[in-house]
Each structure stands twice: as structure tokens, then as C-alpha cells.
Amino acid sequence: MFPQEALVRRYTPRVTPLFFALLAVLITVLVGIVLAIMLPATASDAAARPCAIGSGPNLAGKRFTRVEQLPQNLRCATLTNAKLDELDLTQRDLTGAVLRGASLKEADLTQAHVEYADLRGADLTSADLGQLQAKHADLRAAILIDASAGQAEFPHANLTKATLTRAVFTQADFTDAKLADADLNQAALGQIKGRTADFTRAKLRDVKFGQATLQHAVFKEADLTEAVFTQAELQGADFTGAIIEQASFIQASDVNLTGARGSGANLPSDTIVAPATEEPPAGDKTEGPARELEQPTGSKGLFGLSPALLVVLVSAFGLSMTLLIWGISSGRRKRHHATFSMARHAAEEDVTRFGEEIDTLDFEMKVNAVSGPSHDWRAALDAYEAAKRALMLARTPGELHAAAAAVHHGRLALHRVRSSMGRTYN
Template sequence: MRRSIPLALMSGLFVLAVPAVPASAASPAAATAAHTALAAPCKPGSGVKLRGKDFTDGAALPENLRCADLTNAKLDEVDFTQKDLSGAILRNASMKEADFTQAHLEYADLTGADLSNADLGQLHAKHATLRNAVLTDADAGQAELPHADLTGAVMARAEMTQANLTDAKLSGADLNEATLGQLQARNADFTKAKMHEAKLGQAKLQFAVFKGANLSEAEFTQAEMDGADLHGATVEQASFTQADDLDLTGALGEPKDVPSDAKGSTEDLPEDAGDTTSDFGQPAASRGKGGLGLVLVILSGVGLSLTLIFWGLSHRRRVERAARFAGARRAAEENVIRLGEEIDALDFDYKINHMNTGSVDQDWRRALDAYEAAKHSLTNARSEPELAGVAAALHHGHEALTRVRSRLT
């Protein structure tokens, strides 16, 4: 039976951290403002010093754990539900079966930490470091881990349905038999990761890198894989049923259920390609030498040839237009992702400079609005001219970020 050691009642936490407001004034906006104040960045490790402390015997933890130093601490089965540990240092800490439901670990350092069987549901851990951490059998459904560093992490059999690993680093990670359905992992790096029998149904894996990864018997049903790199990846018996934009170029092994439009696969060409056999000659031969039948056959053949030629030219133009649009859209998508990364990279410094003023820089707001506008335009674009809206929004976003960056420096 799992033992849970409560840290503090959430009501007490908010009474201490946020001034009381009348019941009539409570609103989603007020709640958001309260959380923003609570999650303001600080220098990692600058909080309370609790290195090597043992809290498994019921000892109470301080209510304020932001940027706390809990290196090598023993925190097995401790209840961190909705607690704020932003910027905390938890290197090599033991947190087996701990409950981090909806907790905040943004920018926290959990290098080498043991989170076996921990509950990480809806965890917020943007930019967190979990290098070589152990998350075996952890439940991390809907966990938010964008830009997190999970290099070498052991995540075998972890449950991460609908988790967010956008731009995360998982090089050499062990994800054998992990459940990653509907995973958000655009631009994630799975280089040399172990993903035998991993389940990635409906995962968003655009531009993800799987170089040298072991994907044998993994499941990619309806996964979105535009730009995903599988060079050197082992795909023996991996299932790609209805996977979108799959490119198996350079992959090793024999996958199954490969879509007919996949690149680099044995199904790249139609089964009847090159089959131009016609039975027009049979009736003509039966009519003997010359005659009207032969003339009709020749005319029909000429007409069919011309039709095929014009159809081929038209088809080629359509294919070329589609290829140009796909290339332009891919470039625009990469630029939108890059703008988002620049905003994320500046987010920490921006909050530090504005944590005491509570004001919102107009250029910062313009950059965020431009990013959203670029994403919206990209989603709705169906032709090259329609990508102009994406370029315009990106231009305004970069200009606004440049002004914000100049003020911060």
C-alpha cells in the first residue's frame, strides 16, 4: 500500500503566498496571476538548504521549496501535489513513488534522481534537467516537459500519454515498452534511444530525430512524422499503420504496415508501374491483315498515348507544385518553431526583470501575439501565396523580440 506524507495543505500555501481576495473577485484571471507570482523565477539552489535530509520518516518539509537545495535527499512516497519546486536542485535525490501531480519543476535539476513508480501526472517541468534520471514505471500522463533534458534517462514502461516533449533531449534514453500515445514531441531528439515495443500512436513527431534508435516492434499508428529523421534507426517489425509523411530513408530492418506513400520504402512505386500491356492487338490480329480494325487500333493507341502524355504533364505539374508547397511550408514551420524557441529562451530573463513590477512589456506581448498569428496562418495555409501571412507574422515577432532583448541587456 502506498504511503503518502503530505507537505502542506494547498489552502495554507495560497494564504501565505497570495493576498486574500473576496469570493466575488475570484476568477480564472486572478488564479493565473496568483500562479505567475508563485512561479516567478529565482536562482536555482538559492532557497532552503536541505542537502541529504531524510523526509521518509514523516519529517515536515518547508512550505516554500522554490529553488531549494535537496541534493541527495530521501523523499520516497512524499506528496508534492501542486507544490512549487521551480528551480529546485534534486540531484541524485530518491523520490520513488512520490506524488508530483500538477507540481511545478520548471528549470529544476533532477540529474540522476530516482523517480521510479512516481506519479508525474500533469507535471510542469519546462526546461528541467533529468539527465540519467530513473523514471521506470512512472505515470507521467499529460506531463509538460518541453525543452527538458532527459539524456540517458531510464523511462522503461513509463506511461506518458499526451505528454509534451517538444524540443526535449532524449538521446540514449531507455523508453522500452513505454506508452507514448498522442505524445507531443516536435523537434525532440531520440538519437540512439531504446524504444523497443514503445507505443507512439497518434504522436506528433514532426522533425523529431531517431538516428540510430532501436524502434523494433514499436507502434506508430497514425503518427505525424513530417520531417522525422530515421537514418540508422532499427525499424524491424515496427508498425507504421496510417503514419503521415513517413520517410524511411536510411532506416534498418523490415517494418510492417508501411503506408503506400511512404518515402524510402519498398512500396514507394505503384504495383502496376511500368505495366503498359494492352489487349488492343488481340482483336486486330483476329481480323487478319490490314483492315479497318487495325486502323482503329492504331488510332486508339495514338489517342491513348496523347492522353497519357497530357495527363502525365498535368500530373507532374501538380506534383511539382505540391513539392514546392511542402518545402516552403516545412521551412515556414521551422521558422515558427525557431521563434517559439527564442521566446522560451528569453522567458526566464524577462520574468526576472519584471517579477517586481508586475507590468507587461508591450513588445513582449507583440512577440507572443505574432507567434500565435504565425502558427494560425501556418495551420490554414493551403498554397505558397498563403504562407505570406506566416512570414509577415514572423517578421513582426522577431522585431518585437529584438527590442525586448535590447532593453534586457
């Protein structure tokens, strides 16, 4: 038997199981990704759906010019790419319907129901959406330019990358809605309910947030140039990386602009301001010209080398740097993981203790048949939910700050409740 064959026979029994194990892991990951894309809703959302997707009438791709052409029952109907422009769909029940890519320009959906409906990429330009019921609706990449949606309900809806330019959402409900990367420039969002809403990287230039409730909302890296937050409630709101140039905060409460870029206007006296550093270090400014002066000298020396030798040297340097960076990155990832695990464990314990404090106070109020201020009690509960959500989303030790901030605000609210109870006992 040749030595090569002996080696193959010796190691094949060990390598083959490992190979198939890695292959099984890869297939499992790919299947999980596919399922995550095809089934974006959580198990609880799926259980809460009113009916199976597509179980209603199939009207995909059809064009309707009169509302009489539509069947009365449109629950879970398939209306993919259908044309429904200017139709009167007032109070119609489209719960669970599939309206992906449908055209609803200037349609009247006043008090219509689209809970759990799939409206991805739908065009609702200039549509009337007053008092629309859109709980858990999927409006990713939908177009709502100039739409009128006063008092509409969008709790837990997904409007990621939606275009809502100049739309009117006065008194609308965006509780826990996702509006990441959405275009809301010049939109009217006065008096909205936006508790824990996610506006990450959203375009919010000249948006009116007057008297909006935005506790624990996320504005990370959003463009809030000339936005107006008059009398808005901003307890726990995250403005990290947000552009707040000329944004107005007249009489807004609990304003914390830590990490924001630019300078806001009309800031309350108790505003917390710690802007992000954008200027490069002074050393970089002095080193730049030096590098420019040194470049010609180095270039002349390199041109003296033969092209083949230069290629070999560059390739060797690139391979060496790749291996070096890989080694450094591997060690850094291990240290980062260990640090993050410790920080996350401590944060989880703090959030758990906060939850126990809420339970203890709730028990005391029930035993003594008293109640604290409903506003502060609600604020404490919201802070607890925000802290849990921040823990779930955190990927770095720095991102755990949001959980700590939520717990801090929650404990302040609990303290006010206890103080009120003390006065009641006395």
C-alpha cells in the same frame, strides 16, 4: 659566443611570443570547456530562471518521511541526495530546485512544478507525475521506471540517458526535448507532442507512439523494433540509421524511412523507403578467403627474420604509415572543409530565402486581411525552425540534407496556404 647560444638568442624572441599565444589559446579553450560543463544552460535560459540556484532552503542529504517536515516554500531549494520516497508533493512548487541524486520513489508529484529544476540522477521509480510541469528541467540520467506521467509537460527538458522503461507518458509534451541515449523500452507515448524532439540512439523497443505529433523529430540510430506509430504525424522526422524491424506505421502520415535499417510493417502507400546498406560489397566476400590462404605463406617468410630486424621493420613501417596517413588526413580535412563550407553557404542561402518567402506571405495575408489554413501555416513555421536547427547541428555535407528536406516540406505547406488564399480571393 657559442653557435648554440647565438641560435637560442636569435630565435627566442620569435618563439616565446608564439609559445605564450598558443598557451593563452589553450587556457581559453579549457576555460570554455569548464564553463560549458558547469553552466550547461544558455544565456537565455539563465536569464529566464525564476531564481538563483540554491537560493532556497538547504535540505541536502536529509531524509523526510512526512510531508509536514518540508518547508512550504521549496522554490530553488537544495535537496541534493535527499530522501523523499512516497511523499505527497501534489501541486508543490519546486521550480529551480536542485534535486540531483534525490530519491523520489513512489512519490506523488501530480501537478507539481519542477521547471528549470536539476533532477540529474534522481530516482523517480513508480512516481506519479501526472500533469507535472517540467519545462527546461534537467533530467539527465534520471530514473523514471514505471512512472505515470500522463499529460506531463517536458518542453525543452533534457532527458539524455534517462531510464524511462515502461513509463506512461500519454498526451505528454516533449516538444524540443532531448532524449538521446534514453531507455524508453515498452513506454507508452501515445498522443504525445514530440515536435523536434531528439531520440538519437534511444532504446524504443515496443514503444507506443499512436497519434503522436512527431514532426521533425530525430530518431537517428534509435532502436524502434516493434514500435507502433499508428496515425502518428511524422513530417520531416529523421530515421537515419534507426532499427525499424517489425515497427508498425498504420495510417501514419509523411513517413520517410530513408537510411533506416530493417523493414517496417503496415507502411502507408506514400512511404519513402531507402534503407541503409548493411551487406558488405561482393568483392570483400571473395577477398576474405584469399587473404586467409595467403597468410601462412607470408608468416613463414617473416619467421625467418631475426626478431630485432623484424621490430625495426615493423617500427619503420608504422612510422611511415603514420606520416602518410597524417598527410592524407590533413589534405582530406582541407578539402572536406572547403566542400562543407560551400554546401553550408548554399544551404544557408536557401533557408534565408525560405524565411523571406514566409515573411512575404505573412505580409500579404495581413494586407489583404485573409488567412490560410492554420495547420499548413504552422507546418511552414515549424519547418523553418527545423531547417535553422539542422544548419546549426550539421557537421558534414550529408547532414545538411535535413535542412533541405525541412525547407522542401515548408515550401509545400506555403504552397497550400497560397492556394487556399487564391480560393478566398476568388
